[in-house]
Amino acid sequence: MRPISKHLARKLSHLTQTSTTNTLIRQHINVSQLYKRWKGAIVSRGLACFIFLHATMNEEPSRTDLLESSGSTIQQLRAALENKTGLHEPWTSGVITLPESKATLFYERQDGTASSLKLGSVTPAQANDLNPACTPATFGLNQQDVLDESYRKAGKLDAGKFAWLFNLCDFTSQLAAGLFPWSSLDKGIRFEPYKLNVYGEGSFFKAHQDTPRGADMFGSLVCLLPIAHEGGNLVLRHHGREFVFNGQALLQNSPPASISWVAFFSDIEHEVTRVTPGYRATITYNLYFDSYIGPPPICQTPTTIEHPFKTTLKKILEDPTTPTTHPILGFGLQHAYPFDRAIVDPDSIKLKGTDATLVQILKELGVSPQFFLLYREDNEKDDCPFRV
Ligand SMILES: O=C(O)CCC(=O)C(=O)O
Numbered sequence: 001m002r003p004i005s006k007h008l009a010r011k012l013s014h015l016t017q018t019s020t021t022n023t024l025i026r027q028h029i030n031v032s033q034l035y036k037r038w039k040g041a042i043v044s045r046g047l048a049c050f051i052f053l054h055a056t057m058n059e060e061p062s063r064t065d066l067l068e069s070s071g072s073t074i075q076q077l078r079a080a081l082e083n084k085t086g087l088h089e090p091w092t093s094g095v096i097t098l099p100e101s102k103a104t105l106f107y108e109r110q111d112g113t114a115s116s117l118k119l120g121s122v123t124p125a126q127a128n129d130l131n132p133a134c135t136p137a138t139f140g141l142n143q144q145d146v147l148d149e150s151y152r153k154a155g156k157l158d159a160g161k162f163a164w165l166f167n168l169c170d171f172t173s174q175l176a177a178g179l180f181p182w183s184s185l186d187k188g189i190r191f192e193p194y195k196l197n198v199y200g201e202g203s204f205f206k207a208h209q210d211t212p213r214g215a216d217m218f219g220s221l222v223c224l225l226p227i228a229h230e231g232g233n234l235v236l237r238h239h240g241r242e243f244v245f246n247g248q249a250l251l252q253n254s255p256p257a258s259i260s261w262v263a264f265f266s267d268i269e270h271e272v273t274r275v276t277p278g279y280r281a282t283i284t285y286n287l288y289f290d291s292y293i294g295p296p297p298i299c300q301t302p303t304t305i306e307h308p309f310k311t312t313l314k315k316i317l318e319d320p321t322t323p324t325t326h327p328i329l330g331f332g333l334q335h336a337y338p339f340d341r342a343i344v345d346p347d348s349i350k351l352k353g354t355d356a357t358l359v360q361i362l363k364e365l366g367v368s369p370q371f372f373l374l375y376r377e378d379n380e381k382d383d384c385p386f387r388v
């Protein structure tokens with residue numbers, strides 16, 4: 001394991017000493033790995049994405065250093081944390097059957113005339129009419145909308161050119177329960193209609209991340225309409241995990257006026273694989289936190305988490321021989337979070353997916369975490385890649 005850099009140790013040690021709480025363990029999970037990810041993220045997204053978590057406990061510091069005395073324990077801790085089984089996934093999906101009264105899609109054609117589709121029974125002729133209503137879909141690149149059919153081949157209708165009666169509020173709780181475990185969400189969710197996309201035969205959208213449109217935007221929702229097609233899976237990836245959303249297969253076993261949907265965080269890479277025959281039509285929404293709306297009631301019984309990381313950390317915390325000198329346990333968070341320059345209000349950080357799980361585990365073990373922003377100065381001369 002690569003030792004923590006001297007400079008960072010000094011910084012963290014200073015923070016520790018000036019903090020009013022006694023501290024537990026000094027260690028970090030994998031600074032070199034963090035650095036690579038942080039660098040990539042900052043360049044491509046403009047988001048500060050790694051935060052040091054400083055775990056504190058009410059214990060007297062002793063003189064031994066956990067890193068020196070029990071490297072293997074730390075290795076166990078790291079390995080346990082890397083075990084993704086049972087950790088929360090950064091996406092959630094499902095199927096919703098629309099009541100007949102809400103199963104209509106209205107859209108405007110390019111000549112300004114209006115049309116509608118009954119979503120329970122879209123014929124090939126109707127799908128053929130929807131397609132030319134669209135204009136070629138662009139995508140965001142370096143803050144600009146770019147049209148490049150070698151990267152994205154699809155048609156789109158902007159939000160003002162289509163409407164449907166489906167009320168998303170009906171399933172906010174389901175979406176929130178999937179993305180924010182353990183009631184970690186204390187704000188409401190606002191859905192902003194974004195585009196209607198139509199992918200005809202041969203269409204696709206290569207791997208990308210969605211452009212965050214504001215600090216409160218945390219994710220995207222894709223609703224697949226019941227129009228016959230083949231291919232066109234939405235493949236989601238994050239830190240070595242992959243999820244193939246085959247919305248068409250989900251719809252095959254559902255009543256005709258059903259839609260399948262998938263929601264995911266903004267930092268999830270995703271791509272639409274090539275559509276073979278038919279039309280793949282989706283309605284996408286940008287998802288925002290909204291403090292003017294109350295948090296959705298989440299229908300899930302609160303359960304405590306069982307995970308190898310929890311077991312390993314618990315063992316360490318309960319072991320009377322665990323050294324407590326100079327103790328900082330740092331974790332690089334897995335998701336990207338928008339910050340300007342500093343974490344002004346740590347309570348405002350809305351943790352996502354596995355990060356929420358990690359902090360929940362700490363809470364369950366009586367450890368109170370703090371957040372630090374890790375950053376790199378442009379003209380770095382010494383060997384330390386980080387500042388906190
Ligand atoms: O239509 C889809 O399935 C995904 C569209 C998408 O990724 C986007 O609009 O950014």
Ligand SMILES: [Fe+2]
Nearest residue numbers: 208209210270
């Ligand atoms: Fe996207």
